[in-house]
Amino acid sequence: MRIKTLSAAVLITLFLCGCSEAKPVSETVFAMDTVMEFTAYGEGADDAVNLAVQAVRRLDGLLSATDPNSEVFALNSGETVELSPDTAVLLTKSLAISTLTGGAVDITIYPIVKAWGFTTSEYTIPQPSTISDLLEKVGYNKVVFDGNTRTVSLPEGMEIDFGAVAKGYASDVCVKEMTSTGVKSALINLGGNVCAIGTKTDGTPWNIAIKDPNNSDKYLGLLSVADKAVVTSGGYERYFTGDDGEVYWHIMDPSAGMPAKSGLISVTVICESGVYADGLSTALFVMGKERAIEFWREFGGFDAVLVSDDGQVYITSGIENSFTLRDTDLYTLSIFE
Ligand code: ADP
Numbered sequence: 571m572r573i574k575t576l577s578a579a580v581l582i583t584l585f586l587c588g589c590s591e592a593k594p595v596s597e598t599v600f601a602m603d604t605v606m607e608f609t610a611y612g613e614g615a616d617d618a619v620n621l622a623v624q625a626v627r628r629l630d631g632l633l634s635a636t637d638p639n640s641e642v643f644a645l646n647s648g649e650t651v652e653l654s655p656d657t658a659v660l661l662t663k664s665l666a667i668s669t670l671t672g673g674a675v676d677i678t679i680y681p682i683v684k685a686w687g688f689t690t691s692e693y694t695i696p697q698p699s700t701i702s703d704l705l706e707k708v709g710y711n712k713v714v715f716d717g718n719t720r721t722v723s724l725p726e727g728m729e730i731d732f733g734a735v736a737k738g739y740a741s742d743v744c745v746k747e748m749t750s751t752g753v754k755s756a757l758i759n760l761g762g763n764v765c766a767i768g769t770k771t772d773g774t775p776w777n778i779a780i781k782d783p784n785n786s787d788k789y790l791g792l793l794s795v796a797d798k799a800v801v802t803s804g805g806y807e808r809y810f811t812g813d814d815g816e817v818y819w820h821i822m823d824p825s826a827g828m829p830a831k832s833g834l835i836s837v838t839v840i841c842e843s844g845v846y847a848d849g850l851s852t853a854l855f856v857m858g859k860e861r862a863i864e865f866w867r868e869f870g871g872f873d874a875v876l877v878s879d880d881g882q883v884y885i886t887s888g889i890e891n892s893f894t895l896r897d898t899d900l901y902t903l904s905i906f907e
């Protein structure tokens with residue numbers, strides 16, 4: 571099997587031009603299995619970056635499914651766990667997103683993700699009978715969580731994976747920590763989960779490049795944003811090619827226990843909440859274009875860029891004036907109202 575993992579760090583390129591008048595404070599760290607970059611400008615920038623780095627390290631320690639000292643590891647080992655406030659908030663939000671998306675995102679998908687080898691990079695195509703047995707263990711509505719005591723226990727064999735939402739949640743925590751220092755201009759990039767605080771120091775919006783899903787060296791288009799999270803889920807980010815020649819990626823359709831082949835190859839969600847942007851980018855990828863647009867029309871509160879496997883780019887009307895497609899020969903742009 572041919573195996574390819576693209577670094578999440580290159581998922582999104584940030585264009586930081588236009589900030590020459592204030593010297594940025596920057597730090598790059600590896601946490602949550604990805605390269606993270608924090609950049610802040612002006613008064614409080616040093617403290618802001620330090621606080622953000624501390625926050626992602628703390629969250630990584632709580633949320634990693636593979637770290638034997640984490641809360642998620644204890645939960646997945648069958649223990650009843652009294653969650654820390656952060657994990658409790660993330661669990662509550664994740665269950666809400668799972669419900670909102672009708673289970674397109676399901677944080678109890680972990681047994682399936684493991685069976686395909688995405689946790690170890692020892693990729694394999696499980697037998698249909700294995701998949702159907704494991705699907706018995708999947709179902710976010712079977713998680714028993716008491717919000718008052720913050721205790722949670724999982725039915726036997728059920729395991730949680732916050733992979734689809736953890737970085738988005740971490741970016742929300744970082745925004746809170748960084749703005750607490752008085753910083754008004756900063757960028758957080760948690761391996762493709764980008765959060766813009768304020769604007770550039772000259773008052774103009776940040777320009778964020780969305781990776782071209784068909785060419786890792788190029789970008790698909792630019793988004794200009796202020797005070798927004800921009801999160802991309804791409805099939806190209808982690809995948810393997812099976813002996814059957816099929817490409818299998820790490821975004822699963824929880825109803826099938828298989829990689830989601832919905833016709834979409836990249837989904838970017840833009841909204842104020844990092845955790846919703848992260849959860850929804852995975853969910854819309856699973857849903858496919860038609861259901862994703864229906865979902866947007868029904869619930870709103872976010873914008874999206876959808877890229878389909880036939881070279882179409884669909885954007886929602888809220889970003890009509892802030893998204894620029896790079897190559898109009900390669901891609902055709904449509905706008906949803
Ligand atoms: P990434 O974290 O790679 O940027 P996503 O936010 O789309 O991309 O999350 C994908 C990760 O979430 C997978 O690696 C897996 O751990 C987990 N996952 C995959 N499919 C689902 C799903 N349908 N619902 C919840 N979690 C999922």
Ligand code: MG
Pocket residue numbers: 733734735803847848849850851852
């Ligand atoms: Mg996600």
